Amino acid sequence: MKSNQRNTEAVKRLYSISEDIYDQLDQGKVPKMVLPLRTKxxxxxxxxxxVWKYGGEKGARxxxxxKGAMMLxxxxxxxxxxxxxxxxxxxxxxxxxxxxxEGWGKAKFHSQDESNLLAEDLEIVTQCLREDFKLRPEESGASIIGNLDIVETDxxxxQKRLNCSDDVGDSGYGIPYNVEKEKIEIKGTGAKFVVAIETGGMFDRLVENGFDExxxxxxxxLKGQPARSTRRFIKRLNEEMHLPVIVFTDGDPWSFRIYASVAYGAIKTAHLSEYLATPSAEYIGITASDIVNYDLPTDKLTDMDTRALNAELKDPRFNTSFWREEIELMLKLNRKAEQQALAKYGLDYVTQTYLPDKLNELGLMKK
Structure with missing residues (x-):
């Protein structure tokens, strides 16, 4: 669907919300909006x-x-x-x-969390995207570098055609907030897989070492917890170019959740999981087993880390033998490790040994 068509459809669906509220008032009813509960x-x-989606449990505003009246x-x-x-x-x-x-009088938001929540509510009710509402995030998207040909509409x-290796600097091509086909056409690639990297330091290390080439x-x-545009673009690369996706993160509970948001979808955006998530994405980030097997430098888990790991043991997205074993081992070790801990063995170790070994296990390359 073209951008203007999506915007027109968004207005149509938003107008139906106003009609529904008006009809409830006209019938003498207390107006409400029914939404899925956004809980684990x-x-x-x-x-x-x-992918993971919201179930049948509903709540009413x-x-x-x-509080509910102000929301309406x-x-x-x-x-x-x-x-x-x-x-x-x-x-x-x-x-x-x-x-x-601030110009809405008593209806003004008291915090940005309130306005963000309302934008998400409207997405859920209309089944449109906030991009269709002309609402864009504050944060920028990720960077990508490698042999990928695209055509971007400014x-x-x-339209401007560019290669994400030959026509960009060392920081790569900056992914915009709108990555739909009317904005970016993916024309072709010589790549065999996608590596989604949590930290800027490790991204720069792989670029400097020429891992992409x-x-x-x-x-x-990924720039930490990835923006929606980043996850959407990764999904497009997976579906349209048939590229396997691997996620390379630090070894801590927050990084595990970064992987989960790429592969399974985030809890707060479960209504968009089918649009954003890449279910076939594989995790090759630092694990508790890596801490032991590679004798990595570590930090002690904080109380918050421990609570997060225990919460993940109850999170259905981590309900596999691999994740249970790794989370339980991390709790037992009471240690966590960063990607950069691999530098213990030299600046080339991550690209010449660690990643090739991991990718070979997945059948994505031979050393």
Missing amino acids: SNIKFDPKTQ TAKKV LRTSYMLELIQDMIENNKSSTLREAYYIS RKGK EFDALLVH
Whole structure:
């Protein structure tokens, strides 16, 4: 669906929300919006799409309480803002939307968490994306480097063809917030797989060592917890170019969740898992077993780390023998390790030994 078509459809679906609220009021009912509960207990594995989605548990945002009534009032203001932006071909960041509400009187948001939550609610109800609402994130997307040919349409509507190795600097091609086909066409690649890397330091190490060229890889810097555009672009590379995806992170509970968001989908965006997640993505980040087998330098787990690991043992996305064993071993060791800990064995060790060994185990390369 073209961008303007998606925007038009978004307005249509948002208008139906206003109609539904009006109809409830006209019938003398207390208006409400019914939404899936966004909790770990309400995400279910969908065998058809191989991703985690919200289950059948529902909650209501109702005007019976002041908090619910304010939410519905803010929804009306937000619907008007979105329609105005689409009609005038404007967009705003989520942060700007929060500050715009300062002009809404009593309906203004008290924190950006409230405005972000409403944007997510509207996505769930309409089954549209916030990008279709002309709402964009504050953070930028990731960087990618490697033999990938794309055609990008700039803000003036002109198309520019470039190669993400030959036509970019050492920092790679910066992925924009909108990565749909009307913005970026993926034309071809000489790569054999995608390596999604958590930290900038390790991304730079692989680039400097020429890992992308030597092993025919596309390197993606996730920038920590990856932005939605990053996950979407990785998914497109997997589906359209048939490239295996591997995720290379630090060895701690927060990094495990980075992998989970790429492969399974994040809990807060489970309504978009089918759009963002790459279920076939493999994890080759630092594990508790690596800490032992490679005798890596480590740090002690914090109390917060321990709580996070115990929570992951109850998280359905980590309900496999591999993850249970690795999480339990990390708790037993009471240690965590960074990707850069591999530098103990020299700056070339990660690209000449560690990653080739891991990729060979997955059948993606031969040393």
